[in-house]
Amino acid sequence: MIPAIDFSTPYSHASLPPRSRERFGRPRVVPTASGGEEVRTRDDRELVLRAIEPGDVAAMQRCFTRLSPEDVRRRFLHAMSELSTPMAQRLCRIDPAIETAYVLMDESATPAEMRGVGRIYVDEALASAEFSVLVEQSWSRRGLGALLMQRLVNDCRRRGLAELWGYVLMENRPMLELCRELGFTQRMIPDEPGTALIRLVL
Ligand SMILES: CC(C)(COP(=O)(O)OP(=O)(O)OC[C@H]1O[C@@H](n2cnc3c(N)ncnc32)[C@H](O)[C@@H]1OP(=O)(O)O)[C@@H](O)C(=O)NCCC(=O)NCCS
Numbered sequence: 001m002i003p004a005i006d007f008s009t010p011y012s013h014a015s016l017p018p019r020s021r022e023r024f025g026r027p028r029v030v031p032t033a034s035g036g037e038e039v040r041t042r043d044d045r046e047l048v049l050r051a052i053e054p055g056d057v058a059a060m061q062r063c064f065t066r067l068s069p070e071d072v073r074r075r076f077l078h079a080m081s082e083l084s085t086p087m088a089q090r091l092c093r094i095d096p097a098i099e100t101a102y103v104l105m106d107e108s109a110t111p112a113e114m115r116g117v118g119r120i121y122v123d124e125a126l127a128s129a130e131f132s133v134l135v136e137q138s139w140s141r142r143g144l145g146a147l148l149m150q151r152l153v154n155d156c157r158r159r160g161l162a163e164l165w166g167y168v169l170m171e172n173r174p175m176l177e178l179c180r181e182l183g184f185t186q187r188m189i190p191d192e193p194g195t196a197l198i199r200l201v202l
Helices: 054-066 069-076 085-092 144-158 173-181
Strands: 028-031 037-040 046-051 099-106 113-123 128-135 163-169 185-189 192-201
Touching (some): 054 113, 144 163, 144 173, 173 185
Antiparallel strands (some): 037 046, 046 099, 163 192
């Protein structure tokens, strides 16, 4: 059975601030003439959601410089002091047969800034895809991580895949919570005590 992505599930956060959907509501998404989608958060910030492009290298490198060491470790699962140009080029020039990557671009800045990225790598032999997602801290808790993840889930279903999975550090409570909300299951990896394998059967 396909687990539904249900944002209305009641959930108690005794020690957390009010749910972002209570503070902001979910972002509104409207298609644009250029093929992307306009995303407006309920606190009236505007972004464009679109497929990643080879020309996004400089914006991706600038985005990397704004990340905290903790965010870098949570996203890449190890410390990195810089995002080299070859690596950024590789991340921006995807092979659509086996990859999908969406970016959230802030076009109110000049040049436009990348505020979020969500991507999958497909393993055709296993009919599965590995995900990664990132939202810049000053844009977090506005439903953007959930939006990117939902798009990735939709893309996996469109591709007819059976499973979406990813490694998430056990200390990464925001991501574990986000995945739990989206219906992912979590299990420990015996050889990697600090890392969880997160999985959604599609
Ligand atoms: C994890 C991450 C993607 C979340 O992005 P986000 O845009 O803040 O997420 P959302 O606003 O869509 O949050 C959706 C749900 O996730 C959970 N969540 C997100 N941030 C949370 C936090 N700091 N504490 C607890 N729960 C959190 C909540 O359940 C939240 O719903 P709510 O706000 O209605 O309570 C972002 O913090 C990030 O990029 N972290 C660094 C990179 C990373 O960890 N990537 C994941 C590994 S690939």
